[in-house]
Every structure is written in structure tokens, then in C-alpha cells.
Amino acid sequence: MSNQTIEEKSPTDLLAIEIAGIRFPNPIWTASGTCGYGLDMAELIDLDRLGAICTKGLSARPLRGNPPWRIVETHGGMLNAIGLQNIGARAFINEKLPLLRRYQARVIPNVFGYTIDEYIEAIRILEDGEGIAGYELNISCPNVKAGGESFANDPRQAAEVTAAVRRVSTRPVIVKLSPNVTSIAASALAVEAAGADALSLINTAIGMAVDVNTRRPRLANVTGGLSGPAIKPIAVRCVFQAARAVRIPIIGIGGIATIIDALEFIIAGASAVQVGTANFYDPTASMKIIDGLADYCRQHGLRSIGELVGTIRLDQ
Amino acid sequence: MIDTIARVEENELTESASRRRYGRLRLRIKVPIAVQPGQFAMIRPHAGEEPLLRRAMAFHRADRQGDHLLAEFIYQIVGRGTEALARLRINDEVDLLGPLGNTFDLGETAGTEALLVAGGAGSPALHMLAGQLNARAIPTRFFIGGASSGDLCALADFIELLGAERVTTATIDGSRGVTGFVTAPLEAAIARLERPAVIYACGPDPMLHRVARIAAESNLPAQLSLEAPMACGFGICVGCAVPVRHDCPEGFIYQKVCTDGPVFRSETLAW
Numbered sequence: 001m002s003n004q005t006i007e008e009k010s011p012t013d014l015l016a017i018e019i020a021g022i023r024f025p026n027p028i029w030t031a032s033g034t035c036g037y038g039l040d041m042a043e044l045i046d047l048d049r050l051g052a053i054c055t056k057g058l059s060a061r062p063l064r065g066n067p068p069w070r071i072v073e074t075h076g077g078m079l080n081a082i083g084l085q086n087i088g089a090r091a092f093i094n095e096k097l098p099l100l101r102r103y104q105a106r107v108i109p110n111v112f113g114y115t116i117d118e119y120i121e122a123i124r125i126l127e128d129g130e131g132i133a134g135y136e137l138n139i140s141c142p143n144v145k146a147g148g149e150s151f152a153n154d155p156r157q158a159a160e161v162t163a164a165v166r167r168v169s170t171r172p173v174i175v176k177l178s179p180n181v182t183s184i185a186a187s188a189l190a191v192e193a194a195g196a197d198a199l200s201l202i203n204t205a206i207g208m209a210v211d212v213n214t215r216r217p218r219l220a221n222v223t224g225g226l227s228g229p230a231i232k233p234i235a236v237r238c239v240f241q242a243a244r245a246v247r248i249p250i251i252g253i254g255g256i257a258t259i260i261d262a263l264e265f266i267i268a269g270a271s272a273v274q275v276g277t278a279n280f281y282d283p284t285a286s287m288k289i290i291d292g293l294a295d296y297c298r299q300h301g302l303r304s305i306g307e308l309v310g311t312i313r314l315d316q
Numbered sequence: 317m318i319d320t321i322a323r324v325e326e327n328e329l330t331e332s333a334s335r336r337r338y339g340r341l342r343l344r345i346k347v348p349i350a351v352q353p354g355q356f357a358m359i360r361p362h363a364g365e366e367p368l369l370r371r372a373m374a375f376h377r378a379d380r381q382g383d384h385l386l387a388e389f390i391y392q393i394v395g396r397g398t399e400a401l402a403r404l405r406i407n408d409e410v411d412l413l414g415p416l417g418n419t420f421d422l423g424e425t426a427g428t429e430a431l432l433v434a435g436g437a438g439s440p441a442l443h444m445l446a447g448q449l450n451a452r453a454i455p456t457r458f459f460i461g462g463a464s465s466g467d468l469c470a471l472a473d474f475i476e477l478l479g480a481e482r483v484t485t486a487t488i489d490g491s492r493g494v495t496g497f498v499t500a501p502l503e504a505a506i507a508r509l510e511r512p513a514v515i516y517a518c519g520p521d522p523m524l525h526r527v528a529r530i531a532a533e534s535n536l537p538a539q540l541s542l543e544a545p546m547a548c549g550f551g552i553c554v555g556c557a558v559p560v561r562h563d564c565p566e567g568f569i570y571q572k573v574c575t576d577g578p579v580f581r582s583e584t585l586a587w
Contacts, residue, residue, distance in 0.1 A: 036552040043317050044550070056554075065570050071545050071555030073369050073397070078547060082554045085570060228368055280547040281360070281369050283319055283413070 011294040015305050017051075019249045019271055020172035020197035022133050024106055026051040027305055028262065028290050031253050031276035032110035032136060032176070033057060033082070034227075037096040038103070044283040049290055050105035051272060054136050054200075055092065057110045060121035062088035072209050072218040077228030077255070078277060079207050081221030084112060084141070089122045093129035101131030108174065112138040115145045116164045123168050134172035137165060139191075140180075140203045152178035152203070155190035166195035174251065177201040177242070179231070184238045185245035192246045199242060200251040200274065202235045228277040229255040236268050243269025243310055257285050259292030269310040317550060318347055321362055322412045325386070327404045329393075332466025333491060337393040338437065339402050341373075341410075345385040349415055351378035353422075353445035354541055354579045357414030358549035359389070360397065361404055367397040369547050370411060372574070374518070376440035376470060378415075387412075390469050392437040416549045417578045420445045420516055420539055422452070428512040430456040431536075433502055433527055435519020439469045441541040441578075442518055446477050457505065461486040461498025461523070468492065499526045506534045515582075517541070528582035538582035544573040551575040559586040 015026035029052040035041050038053035047053070065085025072079050087095070092109065100107050109126050113119035119137065126132060139151040139158050151157045162175050175191040177184060179202040188199055204225025209218040217223075235254020243250050252270030256262055257278035265273045278285040297305055322343040331337045343359075358370035377388035393402050404410065422445075430449045432442045439460055449456040458478055462468045464487055475483050484501045485493030494501050498519075506513070517527045518541035531538035544556035557570035558577065561584055568586035571577070 034552060040550065040552045044319055064566070065554065065557060067559075067570075068557045069545055070557055071547055071553065073367060073545075073547075076365070076368060078369060080547075080553070080555060082557075085554050085557070229365070277368075277547075280553050282411075283548075283550075 009303070011290070014294050014297040014302070015290070017271055017306055019251070020134060020174070022106065022172060024051040024272065025104060026290055026293070027266070027272035028286050028293065029054060029251065029272055029274045030279060030286055031274035032138065034276040034279040037092065038100050038105065038107070039096060041279070041283065045287050047103035047105045050286060052106035052108050052133065053100070054108045054110050054274060056086055057084050057112045057138050058086050058089045058092050058122060058126070059084065059112055060089055060118050060125060062086060062091065067220045069218065069220055072224070074207070074209060074226065075230060077226050077230030079209055079219060079224035079226055080204070081219045081224035083221065089125040093126060097129050097131060106133035107131055108134050108136050110136045110138055110176070112141050114141055115143065116161050119161055119165050120168050123165055127168070127170060132171060134174060134197070135165070135169060136174045136176050136200055137162065138176050138203065140176070140178045150178060150180070152187065153181060155186050158187055159190040159194035162191045162194035162196050172197035174198040174200050176203055177238070178203045179205050179234055179238050185241050188242040188246045192248050196248060198249045198251060199246065200253055201242060202231070202238045202254045205231050205234060227255070229257060231255050232261060236264050239265055239270050240268040240312065257282060259289050259296065262289045262293065263296060266305065266308050267310070267312050269312070271306070271309050317414065317416060318349060319411070319413045320345060320347055322387070322410045324404050324406055324408045324410060326406065327402070329402055330466065332464050333489070334463035334467055336463065336467055337402070338469060339391050339393060339398070341389045341391065341401060341404065343387045343389070343410055343412065345387055345412060348380055348383050348385050351375050351387070351415045351444070352419035353448050354420040354441060355415040355417050356549070356578060357387070357389070357412050357416060359401070359410050359412050361400050362409035362411050367400055369397070370413060370549065371397040371401065372543070372546055372549055374441035374541070375415065376443045378444065390437060390440040413549055417574060418576070420579050422448060424537060425449065425452070425454045425514050428454070428514050429509065430454050431502065431505065431513050431515045432456060432458045433498060433515060433517040433519070434458070434460045435498060435523040436462045436467050437469050438519035438541070439474065442516060443470060443473060445516055446474060450477060457482050457484065459484045459486070459498050459502050459505070463488045465492035497523070497526070499523065499530060502527070503530055506530065506536065515539070525587060528585065528587065531582050539579050540582050540585070541578045542573050542580060543578070546574050549574050560584050561586045
């Protein structure tokens with residue numbers, strides 16, 4: 001192995017990474033809410049080649065979601081207010097997980113609740129499931145027992161839900177941070193101290209669009225989450241700031257559609273990245289990025305993609 | 317379902333007296349995909365990043381040509397996505413994901429008559445259906461309405477397929493056929509039916525609501541092809557929700573127009 005030149009290294013040798021004690025075949029994952037329960041993508045991409053699949057957000061019980069309209073395209077992105085429609089954690093482990101764990105991609109259920117107890121309940125159900133690598137916590141939901149502000153908006157509440165889940169989970173917990181905060185570093189530090197094994201960021205940026213003819217919001221929910229290339233610079237900045245604040249690994253998310261996008265995040269401090277909205281308009285984007293990453297490693301003499309993480313140069 | 321790059325063979329633009337603009341886009345797909353009546357594709361220009369999301373388009377035609385497929389789509393130019401489609405020139409490339417969605421069910425047409433109802437740019441979703449009904453010798457009538465004669469999309473194609481005597485037109489400005497909404501001649505035809513009938517419809521929501529009510533009142537089955545904003549077209553964005561009757565306390569759940577539809581039986585919709 002030591003004599004192997006970089007040119008001879010397989011994509012697996014070059015791209016494999018370890019995060020929170022789990023080995024991933026590569027750092028390219030699909031983001032929650034943009035790949036269904038993973039299986040929905042199987043006809044279009046090779047799930048054996050993905051690093052991981054973050055499932056659609058799962059709650060302890062099924063949720064019907066918001067009334068239409070739920071999505072609207074904006075410049076370079078889209079707003080969504082799906083309302084976290086999902087089949088529930090129990091149906092996921094019974095109906096989806098047995099099929100999903102046949103693939104090489106690691107399975108990371110995304111989990112949410114509207115109270116801390118609901119998070120715990122969902123995690124307890126998922127603990128019964130075999131073939132789950134870890135959990136990703138969506139903490140951007142309103143905490144209905146604390147005035148309805150998002151858990152993510154207050155570092156103390158973010159830490160509280162992280163610690164509560166950490167206590168009941170036997171698996172690594174990745175906390176997904178929201179960009180809708182004053183200090184992403186403060187959020188990152190708070191959930192790290194509460195026991196998060198890794199961070200993923202960013203969730204969508206809250207936005208709004210208005211129909212000028214009817215004077216109504218374009219979304220039935222009035223506001224929605226902005227995603228897509230439009231939010232990429234915000235996401236890169238957040239990853240950069242969070243990476244300087246904490247020691248735990250960071251998974252970058254926000255408008256990643258190409259190899260260049262993925263590299264930007266990795267150089268800024270992300271150990272892995274998630275492809276999100278691009279899955280909607282270019283379903284094979286994740287596969288193209290995986291191919292491109294291996295080529296980049298070879299061209300730049302990297303023995304492993306891990307050598308690139310956080311190597312941003314700030315010297316003049 | 318395949319994700320492929322198709323080539324533009326033709327992109328003909330027209331404008332109606334009501335100032336609505338339409339495009340007729342013919343694409344060559346180098347894979348002979350099998351398309352069923354009612355199915356759709358998600359398309360956008362391959363070059364450039366505008367629009368970001370592909371647009372859902374019903375197949376108007378899907379004709380095998382050797383190992384290629386010639387597909388035709390008709391679209392109304394209403395926003396950034398369709399404006400970008402309108403700028404496509406011959407030989408330009410188009411990202412195409414398809415075929416997508418369920419299909420019209422022809423199972424209940426035996427011994428019946430088929431009544432096809434279209435509003436404006438909804439007619440393409442019914443064209444392949446009309447062809448199959450014709451091939452099965454099911455008596456078929458086509459009703460199409462629009463603001464003005466130029467808004468009766470693909471009217472000539474339906475006349476060619478079914479014969480002018482089986483096509484009824486309605487326009488708001490009276491420039492062709494009955495003056496008013498298309499649902500009026502539909503109701504008149506239903507009142508004179510001599511055998512059971514099945515309704516198939518595609519058009520704006522108010523028209524579909526009216527068709528659903530007419531179907532319920534006359535006790536006829538109706539299959540409606542719905543439209544909804546969708547980001548992906550294959551079930552993952554969950555943007556294209558439609559309320560469907562369900563045995564639960566609220567009486568409905570949200571289904572997806574892209575994968576549970578686009579064709580729904582009218583009595584199942586919780587409008």
C-alpha cells in the first residue's frame with residue numbers, strides 16, 4: 001500500500017473518510033428533504049456509490065405537511081414550506097430501512113420534533129432499526145413548549161435538545177444548524193459542548209416571495225426555507241466560521257451542485273458535504289461530484305481527500 | 317424513467333388574440349422510452365442555469381422512430397421557466413427526465429363513450445389518450461375551451477385524429493364555437509348521452525372543479541390530470557401536494573401529483 005502511487009489509488013482509497021467513528025466510502029452525501037428515503041433515487045443514481053443518505057425528516061408519528069402551495073422557484077434557488085410531511089419513524093424502519101440498508105451508502109435518518117420529548121420518542125423508535133449509521137437532528141423546528149421559537153435560534157435550547165438526544169442515542173448524533181442566527185459559532189460551540197458528535201450546516205435560510213397580482217404570499221405557509229445555489233456563499237461562510245470554533249467534524253450543506261461547490265466547502269472546513277436541491281434538477285449531480293473529487297485528488301497529489309479539509313489559506 | 321439530453325427539432329411559437337403565448341417543442345430523444353397517455357417529462361434548457369428547476373410538461377406526442385423517440389410538448393409561456401424554453405433553437409440541448417407519473421386508465425371504457433375535456437394548454441395531456449381510444453374504436457368526443465380561438469391548443473391535431481364532427485370548441489370571446497366556458501357544451505352532451513361515458517379532463521383548476529361537479533351530478537366517472545408546482549417530478553421534493561380523501565380524522569391526506577398522479581379520479585380528490 002505504501003508504494004502505491006496516487007494515480008493507482010482507487011476512488012475508495014482517495015475518498016474514504018471517518019466522521020464520529022464511522023467510516024464513509026466518500027464525503028458526498030445527499031441532504032435531508034432532497035432524496036426522499038433514499039430509495040426514491042435508486043432508479044437514477046447508484047446508491048452503492050454515495051457516502052451517505054440523510055433521509056427526509058422523520059418524526060415519532062407521521063405528519064401530513066402543509067397545504068399547497070409548498071414550493072416556489074426564486075433566482076438561483078427555491079423556497080419550500082413542505083411542512084415536514086413524513087411517514088413517521090416506525091414506518092421508516094419497517095418499510096424503508098430493510099431495503100435501504102442493502103446499499104453501501106450509510107443511512108442517516110434526519111430526526112425532528114416540536115418538543116424535546118418528541119425528539120427522544122423518535123430516536124427511541126429508530127434505535128430499534130438495524131443498519132443506521134447515526135442521526136442528524138433538525139433543530140430548526142419551533143419548540144412549542146418554549147414560545148414556538150426554533151430550537152436553533154437559541155444556543156441554550158439547541159444544546160438542551162442535543163444533550164437530551166445524546167443521552168438516549170447509542171449512535172453518533174449530527175446536529176444540523178440553522179443559518180438564521182446571529183452567531184453560527186455560538187450555536188456550534190453550544191451543541192458541541194452538549195455532546196454533538198458532528199455538525200451539519202446549513203439548513204435553509206428563511207425567505208418569502210409575494211405574488212404582486214394577488215398580493216398574497218407565494219407559499220401557503222407565508223414563509224419558507226430558501227435553498228439552492230443562491231445560499232451557497234452564506235453556507236460556505238457558516239462552515240468556515242463553525243470550523244474555526246469547534247473541534248468536531250463539520251458536514252457542509254447549501255447549494256452544492258458541482259465539484260467546485262463541494263471543494264469550496266471542504267477547503268473551508270467541511271469533512272463531508274451534502275448535495276441537496278441539485279438532486280431535484282440534476283439528479284446525478286452527486287455521482288458527478290464523486291467522480292470529480294477523485295480526479296481532483298489525483299491532480300493535486302492528495303493521498304486522501306481528508307488532507308484538503310480546512311486548508312483554506314488566509315495568508316496574504 | 318431516464319435522465320437524458322434531448323435535441324430540439326422544432327420550437328414553434330404562437331400568440332393568440334388574448335395575448336397568450338405558446339410554444340410547440342419537438343425533441344429527439346436518443347432512447348426509445350415507452351410513454352403512456354397522461355405521462356409527463358421534466359425539461360429545461362441544458363445550457364445555462366436559468367431556470368434552476370425543470371418544468372413539468374405532458375407528452376403531446378411520443379412517436380418511436382427507429383431507436384429514437386420523437387416527443388412533442390406544447391407549453392404556455394407564463395414565467396421564467398417557459399420563457400427559457402421559448403428561447404430554444406433547433407439543435408439546442410434539453411435536459412429531460414421522463415416518462416413520469418401514472419397514466420389514464422382505459423380499463424373502464426369498454427362499451428362506453430369517452431368525453432375528453434380540455435382547457436387551453438391542458439389539451440396536450442389528452443392527445444395520446446385520444447389516439448389510444450381511437451385505436452380501440454372507443455367513440456370519443458373532444459371538448460376544448462379557451463379565451464380565444466388561438467388558445468385552443470393543438471385543436472387541429474384533435475380534429476385530424478377524431479374528425480371535426482367529434483370536436484366541440486368554446487371560447488370566451490366567441491371567436492370560435494360556443495361562446496363561454498367549455499363545461500356548458502359538455503353538460504349539454506351529457507344530457508343527451510345514449511350510453512355510459514367516461515370523462516377525461518385536463519385544464520385550469522376552476523375548470524377541473526366544475527368538471528368534477530358535473531361528473532358527480534351525472535354519476536359519471538372522471539379522470540382528471542392535475543398540474544402543480546414541482547421541483548423534481550419523481551417524488552422527492554413533495555412540493556406538488558394535492559389533498560386526497562382518506563379514512564382518518566381530518567378526512568384527507570396529501571398525495572403527490574408527480575408520482576401518485578398526475579391523473580386522479582375526481583371522486584378521490586378532497587377539494
